[in-house]
Amino acid sequence: MANIAEARIKREFKEVVKSEEVAKCHIKVELVNDTFTELRGEIAGPPDTPYEGGNFILEIKIPDTYPFNPPKVKFVTKIWHPNISSVTGAICLDILKDQWAAAMTLRTVLLSLQALLAAAEPDDPQDAVVAKQYKENPKIFQDTAKHWTHIFAGDSKVAMITHMLELKQIKKIAISHHS
């Protein structure tokens, strides 16, 4: 890994860790290995969106030429959003492509992604299916996004409870069938 890249990541790491967004549990970055080439990001779903209450894990790969080229970021947590592939987690966001600037940081990236969750850009979609639903059927879109947040990005306690409730429901149906 190039000198500048590694040194920058180390310093940035401190910057994110001590930032006030972390204190408020809005964003987080962790090391995956000790080479600083791969990181794990986490963003909280913004309030008043179908992603509220969810925690979204991101895979962040740092290229050798960082920060002169953008980090490669994708969602690990499945998410229903017009600019994020529902299958691969690939993200369509200008600052991760041609609008990247060397003076931007991981913190900027994470905050931009959070902003993207709050305000989708359906005219520049990554996932055409989701984008179509977003435009033509906003109600169903909201429900689906909420459901996905719930299932895939939910707080583990909440997820467990819902899972248990669903199981109970199934048992109930099964029992009522028998009787």
Next chain:
Amino acid sequence: MSEEKKNQDSDNDSDLEESDHMDDDDDYYGGYYDNDTGDLDIDKPKKSDDPEYFEYELLEIEDVERFLNEEVEVLHSTLQIQPGLAKMLLLAHGWRKDYIIDRCKKEPDRLLIDSKLMPERKVTEQIFGNSAVCSVCLLKRPHDYFYSLSCGHSFCGECWDEFCQVQIQQGITTGIECMAKDCNILVPEDFLCSVMQKPELRDRYSQLSFSDHVKSHPDLRFCPGANCPIIVRAPVCKAKKVECSRCKTTFCYKCGIEYHAPTDCDVIKKWLTKCADDSETANYISAHTKDCPKCHVCIEKNGGCNHMQCSKCKYDFCWMCLGDWKTHGSEYYECSRYKENPNIANESVHAQAREALKKYLFYFERWENHAKSLQLEEQTLHKITSRIHDKVMNNTGTWIDWQYLLDAAHLLKKCRYTLQYTYPYAYYMEKSARKQLFEYQQAQLEAEVENLSWKVERAEITDRGDLENQMDIAEKRRQTLLKDFLEV
């Protein structure tokens, strides 16, 4: 052109000006007007009543550098601006000198802003103490380590250096922008040179930025031949034939692919894509798909079962006879017996598709056949050349005596080439009186090309007058067709 004056003027780019090519100067600039200088263009049309006539010149890199520097020089002296700045303005505005001069006089600031050379608002970074943190490497550096463009965003020299290197390695040169967020101010060449410590990338920078300059110039085109350094210069952009004397590639000046008269650039692109796409689909469609007899949607058969259900209208039918599946059952085996199709009305969509395919294959076969013939005629040309060589060696005439044989073979190639490219043209033509005329002329050309081909293959036993007469007729047919149908 005043070579001496320019050499005196150029201070920083003297390496671009080295004029060991002074000798060919006359050829390149003089040759533009009198075309009898080179041996390269026997085929090149010369008269302006020729439908294929096209004015162009083939330039070496040095010639183009000189030509571009002259353009820069004009702006430099008219507007009293730095040559580097003049070059960036020319690049940003497609080398329209008059436009730049005009705007520079009316609204110089706006022009610089639009050209990404001046910011809407300059930032002033506050200075505390004697050092600052570079926002790219996040290191604390003394103030004199910092550099900034006209926008005022400053970063340390090391970061600028690394940044420029990464950009050049990725092929970006004239488009390198400031490192700040949302700032698109361009990095000028002299700034780049002042921050880049390693000189190794300078050459790459020069090559790449030269290529950007050529591509942005409306009158210049790189020869599309593999690794060919020749640059074509033409005063107008038309879909006309250019023949490179260096690599022998012939191409359309407008779109850069193989010359394609009388077909125009868009149509030939469509045709070539279709040929590439359909080479397999043609077979596939006939073998694996049929239209639903009820709703006519195209259905693919991916299994062995002959009972099909249409995915769209849910109609159940038989793959073999396209009849209603309900009528099968007991009389199932009736189906395999040949009889007049009672569903002919329903089959019409399918028949139409079949017809479309038949039509495409008709044109494709002829297009392809001429391409193959061209290859064979290339071999004939080689044979003729070696036979003439033998004759000359045996003192049976001179090259001049036998030249007409070569001319005939060359002309045949040219005629067949045009003939080949009449097929895509005809394929996409609407049914009309014009199409009738086209097909008539195409048939005429076809006949004369085959006559010529016959005679060229038997050149030595054909009377010279007869052969030359046939050449004349074939070329006239070709010219007539092009005159009527080549878009000018």
